[in-house]
Amino acid sequence: MSRNLVFSEVRKSFGRTVALDHFSVEVGEGELVTLLGPSGCGKSTALRVAAGFEVADGGDVRVGDESVLRKSASERNMGIVFQNYSLFPHLTVRENLEFGMRVRRIDSQVRRARVGELLDLVRLTGLEQRFPHQLSGGQQQRVALARALAVEPRVLLLDEPLSALDATVRLEVREEIRRIQRDSGIATLFVTHDQEEALAISDRVCVMSQGRVEQVGSPQAVYRYPNNPFVARFVGRVNDMAVTVVSTGVAVLQGGAAKFAVPPIGITSGEARLLLRPEDVRLTSPHRGATALGIVDSVHFGGATTSVDVELKEGGHMVRVTDATREMTCAVGEEVGVVFDTERALLTREA
């Protein structure tokens, strides 16, 4: 039996708030799919409907070829890790890990062995007698993951499991989750509002807004080829500039005169916004072949990459330039030229 998780056309409203609007996505066997979107877009609701904590108004959720919506939460056999610390405070780490196995009346010898394996898996061997309040946040979330895996769930649901952790621990636990998920080959739905996290951890990313799916695809696809302006703006950073399209495939910056090429699809005249990734803008010397001229406003050294903010003379647009391939040496206040590489840019009327 295949163990994929499928949402089809799921609808859910709370009073007048539509939390899920014909929401469909599939998490394949062994795959990790993230739900990415702004706060309130319905990510947790999708997960809670799958888990059985909320009742869908319509649509279906299936694991393999079996619909789970008729089962109660306790019968669905899904491993869940929550955003808030969810370990049972009155039980030790061992007792927490054994909880699900006790419910299933698994023999104590088997339980003991399994607890050992799980603690190995999350690298917490030796902590079985601790109470949750004696663990750090990162350790608690690792125990929570182990507890979810203890019952050999059919799918794993993670609702912002890292958001209560601080930056370094967050990275560490994130890699741990990915490693364990790969090894166990379990279909996993991972909820986050952090686009960097989503791009780093996923096989595929499902970008949501207002209860709807905006785009599903590999991290590369979602980043490089956003379907629509919402995705372009939400995933990664984007230069968002007002332009006027003068003819098919040709535009000028508003307040400027220099013409440059734009994708010849969709908008063929009038005012629009140009969405352009920072790595699709290049710095040049001020004169030859520059799309526009500007003054360096600030330089952000980020280790592997450096970003420069340039204020354009025409129209005063602020443009971010990120160049990973070549060291950018320029000083604040220096005059530079910028070249737009608009092959993958988006034009939109939406502000």
Added chain:
Amino acid sequence: MRARNAVWWLVLLVATVFYAVPMLAMARFAFQRIPVIKLSWGNVFDKWTAAPLVDSLRNPDFHRAGLLSLGLAVATAALTVLLLVPTMTFAHLRSPRMRRFIELSSVLPFVVPAIALVIGFAAAFRDTAPIFVRSSFGMVPLLVITALPFTHRTIENGLSSLDLRTLADASRSLGAGWNRTIWTVIAPNIRGSIATASFLALTVVLGEFTIASLLLKNTLPLYLAYAQGQNPQGAFAVGLSLTALSAVFIALANRFGGTRPGSRQQR
């Protein structure tokens, strides 16, 4: 600042005197082998004895009444916990409206006098389900209601201090049904509140007079009221000891309620 402190001390002093003087008088009357008429400051420390208490404790009528009251108290505490913990957990998780309703009804005993409650109760059940009126333990539901203002508040505080939703969701996702979730996950985490509520229920029942009297049940307070006529000294000795016992219960309740499970100080 200083003036306010002085007022505070004065109030405390007056309150102490107000409570302590009758207690002391009771203690002297009950436990000193001196006729009342001869009690004076001069013989405060003379001829103390436990005999009146011991004699009363030997009385089989006292035993019967004491056992009945104790049984009622334990039954009331148990029923209170069995009813309140699941109901209030559901109210917290599912329905804020139900929570407010429970909150309101919990203070009804302050509004409806016990006498009205019993008369209604007796009238309703005398013919329909006479067991509630005849059997001594039939009055347990009434006692649960009488203790509700105290017990509800205590459990409510316990539940509010937990992240109930996350705990319940985690438990259920691991395969536990509602019963198991409530009694093995939620209850242990509010055990302090449950202990406090139980002690408060015990205390209320051990002092309850109206209901027992109207239903003609021979509980401890009724026995004491009757014994006061027969053997005032013995009755006072027992009454005072019960008061002390209640104080111990309340102190215990405070102790348990004071440390929250899972807090760092506990281990």
